Amino acid sequence: MNESMKKELYQSVQYIAQNYLSAYDNVSEQRAVTIADEDTIKKIRNIGFPKNGRPLKNVIDEMVKEVYTNQAIMQHPRFLAFVPSPATPISWLADVLTYSYNPHAGSWLQSSSASCIEQEVIKWLCQQAGYPNSAGGLFVSGGSMSNLTALITARNVKLSENEYAKGVAYLSRQTHSCVARDLRIMGLLTEQIKNIPSDDKYCMDISHLEQEIIKDTKAGKKPFVVVATAGTTNTGSIDSLNEIADLCEKYNMWMHVDGAYGGSVLVSPKYKHLLDGISRADSITWDAHKWLFQTYGCSMVLMKNGRYLINCFSTHPEYLKDAVIENDQTNYWDWGPELTRPARSLKLWFTIQTLGTEKLSQMVEHGIQLAEWAENEIKKYQEWEIITPAQLAIVNFRYSSTDLDEHLLDMINARISQKMIDDGFACVLTTKLKGKTVLRICAIHPDATEDDMRNTVRLLVDYAKQVKSEYKL
Numbered sequence: 001m002n003e004s005m006k007k008e009l010y011q012s013v014q015y016i017a018q019n020y021l022s023a024y025d026n027v028s029e030q031r032a033v034t035i036a037d038e039d040t041i042k043k044i045r046n047i048g049f050p051k052n053g054r055p056l057k058n059v060i061d062e063m064v065k066e067v068y069t070n071q072a073i074m075q076h077p078r079f080l081a082f083v084p085s086p087a088t089p090i091s092w093l094a095d096v097l098t099y100s101y102n103p104h105a106g107s108w109l110q111s112s113s114a115s116c117i118e119q120e121v122i123k124w125l126c127q128q129a130g131y132p133n134s135a136g137g138l139f140v141s142g143g144s145m146s147n148l149t150a151l152i153t154a155r156n157v158k159l160s161e162n163e164y165a166k167g168v169a170y171l172s173r174q175t176h177s178c179v180a181r182d183l184r185i186m187g188l189l190t191e192q193i194k195n196i197p198s199d200d201k202y203c204m205d206i207s208h209l210e211q212e213i214i215k216d217t218k219a220g221k222k223p224f225v226v227v228a229t230a231g232t233t234n235t236g237s238i239d240s241l242n243e244i245a246d247l248c249e250k251y252n253m254w255m256h257v258d259g260a261y262g263g264s265v266l267v268s269p270k271y272k273h274l275l276d277g278i279s280r281a282d283s284i285t286w287d288a289h290k291w292l293f294q295t296y297g298c299s300m301v302l303m304k305n306g307r308y309l310i311n312c313f314s315t316h317p318e319y320l321k322d323a324v325i326e327n328d329q330t331n332y333w334d335w336g337p338e339l340t341r342p343a344r345s346l347k348l349w350f351t352i353q354t355l356g357t358e359k360l361s362q363m364v365e366h367g368i369q370l371a372e373w374a375e376n377e378i379k380k381y382q383e384w385e386i387i388t389p390a391q392l393a394i395v396n397f398r399y400s401s402t403d404l405d406e407h408l409l410d411m412i413n414a415r416i417s418q419k420m421i422d423d424g425f426a427c428v429l430t431t432k433l434k435g436k437t438v439l440r441i442c443a444i445h446p447d448a449t450e451d452d453m454r455n456t457v458r459l460l461v462d463y464a465k466q467v468k469s470e471y472k473l
């Protein structure tokens with residue numbers, strides 16, 4: 001590399017860091033969501049692929065202006081939709097560091113120290129879940145992939161190949177949609193995926209679950225896995241983990257817990273009791289790019305018996321033989337579906353090293369407080385109804401006047417959310433609960449304040465008035 005290129009690269013790194021940090025500094029004043037307008041999209045499409053390269057600075061500026069500005073800002077304290085990913089700047093810095101060295105985290109030969117860190121982080125996470133020393137796991141790209149990895153292993157352990165067509169998996173109506181998709185990717189047919197109804201609290205109905213297992217067994221099918229959720233996406237509800245564990249033991253089934261979202265309360269001494277029973281699960285999904293404040297894509301799949309992952313995923317082709325320098329347990333390409341993989345564990349390690357576990361648990365606990373503040377504010381307004389109270393940092397509510405019919409109320413609530421997106425002050429979207437369109441806040445940003453919650457709710461209340469007058473009500 002010549003000197004001028006080196007200088008340009010060096011200046012670019014500084015420039016990007018400055019841009020990122022100043023944007024981070026005044027994030028609260030920015031719009032929570034910006035969608036590219038037609039002109040911008042046209043401009044991007046017209047950029048094309050130049051025969052000769054362009055100066056770095058031009059391309060960086062263009063990308064900042066046309067690409068990164070037009071997005072939902074996940075670091076925004078009032079981005080309260082989906083499950084947000086309020087990534088800490090520490091995680092960003094760890095990405096910069098890791099991608100500077102670009103370790104291949106597939107084998108011990110290629111990344112011995114990074115693999116060692118992955119083992120240590122997994123061990124620590126397993127301890128938080130109350131798992132024994134036999135536990136193991138690995139990092140993958142997201143909750144969908146963690147669930148897939150666990151479910152493939154569950155089938156491998158519980159069914160012989162000639163039983164695959166008879167295998168049945170049990171989910172609840174509140175299970176994240178990626179789980180059913182994962183099962184379809186695995187080749188299960190619709191009738192092999194059972195959606196168990198939820199009770200009033202949006203938890204899986206356990207007696208219904210048992211009846212279905214008995215019925216299917218009598219019909220010659222092979223129930224092999226129950227997917228419980230610790231922190232459902234809609235309401236933050238937590239399935240009855242101990243009762244599901246009892247059933248799984250009784251019927252020799254695999255218990256998987258999707259804790260992609262709620263798993264993070266395990267780092268809080270104050271709230272970890274909410275997930276009592278999780279240590280009885282055979283496997284757990286836990287996303288660090290949600291409530292552990294990491295950049296994408298950073299998720300962990302934990303397994304009570306780590307050997308099951310190796311039994312399921314290891315392959316030994318001749319061209320990888322020389323990379324097996326210690327024993328097969330140290331090569332992460334034998335633990336999951338990826339061969340070439342980035343060293344995702346390093347940013348979580350770096351975050352914990354620099355913040356400490358106490359700070360991390362305070363950051364998680366803050367989310368629970370934020371949703372409670374939002375709920376308290378909503379309760380101050382007549383004609384506003386709490387649909388599900390604050391639970392694991394999620395609260396559902398709606399504008400609800402007894403004078404108006406349900407269809408109209410659905411339209412009003414959807415319109416309130418749209419107005420908030422247009423305004424950009426916050427992002428609050430809707431979901432459907434018991435057939436009603438409701439507004440949903442999921443608040444896990446460690447820097448969001450009580451005022452952020454209050455002012456967001458107040459604005460929603462104002463919008464309700466405006467929408468009513470738009471509709472001449």
Ligand SMILES: Cc1ncc(COP(=O)(O)O)c(C=O)c1O
Nearest residue numbers: 083142143144176178233260261
């Ligand atoms: C409970 C739950 N499981 C799984 C997922 C999917 O995770 P990912 O988007 O990382 O694939 C989500 C995403 O919000 C979730 O809330």
